[in-house]
Amino acid sequence: MSKKIRFLILGIILLLALIIFVFFYLNKLKLDKKTAGLSVPAINKSSITSGSSDSNKNTTVSNVPDITMTDNNDKTENEIIDESGPFEMLSADDYYAQNSEVINKIKVADSEFIQSEEQVHTSLTESGFVDFPITSEFAMNGEFFESYEISDSSEVKHPIYETFYVTESDDIWTIMVVNDSITALPVSYNMESNRNVEVIVSEKETIFGYDNVSNQFYEIIPNESEFMVIVVDKIDAATLEELTVEVIDAL
Numbered sequence: 001m002s003k004k005i006r007f008l009i010l011g012i013i014l015l016l017a018l019i020i021f022v023f024f025y026l027n028k029l030k031l032d033k034k035t036a037g038l039s040v041p042a043i044n045k046s047s048i049t050s051g052s053s054d055s056n057k058n059t060t061v062s063n064v065p066d067i068t069m070t071d072n073n074d075k076t077e078n079e080i081i082d083e084s085g086p087f088e089m090l091s092a093d094d095y096y097a098q099n100s101e102v103i104n105k106i107k108v109a110d111s112e113f114i115q116s117e118e119q120v121h122t123s124l125t126e127s128g129f130v131d132f133p134i135t136s137e138f139a140m141n142g143e144f145f146e147s148y149e150i151s152d153s154s155e156v157k158h159p160i161y162e163t164f165y166v167t168e169s170d171d172i173w174t175i176m177v178v179n180d181s182i183t184a185l186p187v188s189y190n191m192e193s194n195r196n197v198e199v200i201v202s203e204k205e206t207i208f209g210y211d212n213v214s215n216q217f218y219e220i221i222p223n224e225s226e227f228m229v230i231v232v233d234k235i236d237a238a239t240l241e242e243l244t245v246e247v248i249d250a251l
Contacts, residue, residue: 092211092218100220103206106179108140108159108215113180117150120161120177125152128237129175132164142215159217160210167241175235178208179217184235189248199248201230201240 096102108114115123117136124134133149136158150161161177165184172187184201193199200207200222207229209218222229230251232239 092209092214096209096218096220099226100218100222102218102220104217104219106217106219108142108217111179111217114140114157114159115161115177115180116157117154118152121150121152123182124161124163124175124177127235129163129165131166134161134163136161138210138212142212144212159212159215165237165240167244169244171240171245173240178210179219181206181208181219182235183207184240186243186248189245192245193249195228197224197226197228199228199230201232201235201243203232203235205229205231 121134135147136150137147138144138159140157140159142159150156150158159179163175165173165175167173171189174185174187176183176185182203186199186201190198206219206221209220210216211218228251230243230248232243
C-alpha cells in the first residue's frame with residue numbers, strides 16, 4: 001500500500017473517530033454534566049483554554065474534538081457557566097485548585113521555555129509524529145485564532161501546540177506541547193475504557209494546562225479522581241505503539 005493511500009485511510013479513520021467521539025461526548029453530557037463535582041460542560045480535564053472576542057467569550061477544549069461554549073456578555077473574565085443546571089461559575093484558578101495540586105502558575109511572558117514553531121516541528125517529527133499536521137490556535141498574547149499548520153522554519157512561538165498519531169493497531173492519540181511539556185492523550189482508549197478517570201501520558205509527574213484569558217500556564221499534579229497519569233521516559237511513536245489497550249489496562 002502506498003504512503004499516500006495509507007495517509008488517506010488514516011485521515012478517514014481519524015475523521016470517523018472524531019464524529020463518533022463528539023456524539024458519545026455530547027450524549028454523555030446530557031446524562032451527566034458533572035465534571036469534578038461541578039455542572040460545567042465542555043471542560044477538558046487536561047487543559048482549559050478560554051478564547052475571547054469583542055462580543056463574546058468562548059471556552060475551547062484543547063483536545064479532540066474541540067468543543068466550544070459561548071458565554072454571555074455579562075460574565076466576568078475567565079469564568080465558565082453551566083447554562084442548563086444550577087447557576088454555577090468556575091474560573092481556571094478554581095478548577096485547577098479543586099481538581100489538582102497546583103505546583104506553579106507561570107505567566108506566558110515570563111516563561112523561558114516556550115518553543116518556536118521550528119523547534120516544536122523538529123522535536124515532534126524526530127519523535128515519529130509525521131502523519132498529521134502540527135497546529136496551533138493561540139498567539140503569545142493569548143489571542144485565539146483559527147487553527148493553522150505551523151512552519152518547520154519559523155521562529156514564531158505559541159504557548160500550546162497539537163498534533164495526532166494513529167498507531168498500527170488504529171489507536172488514536174492527541175499529542176500536546178504546552179510550555180515545554182509534552183503529553184499524549186489516548187483518545188480511543190479514553191472513549192472505550194471502563195475506567196472512571198481518563199488516562200494521560202507524560203514525561204514527568206506534573207503536567208501543564210493553559211488559560212489564555214489570564215495568559216498563563218498551570219503546572220499541576222491532577223487528582224487521582226480526575227486523571228491517571230502514566231509517566232514514561234520519552235513520548236514518541238515507538239512508546240505509543242507499545243502502550244496498547246491491554247498494556248494500559250494492566251497498569
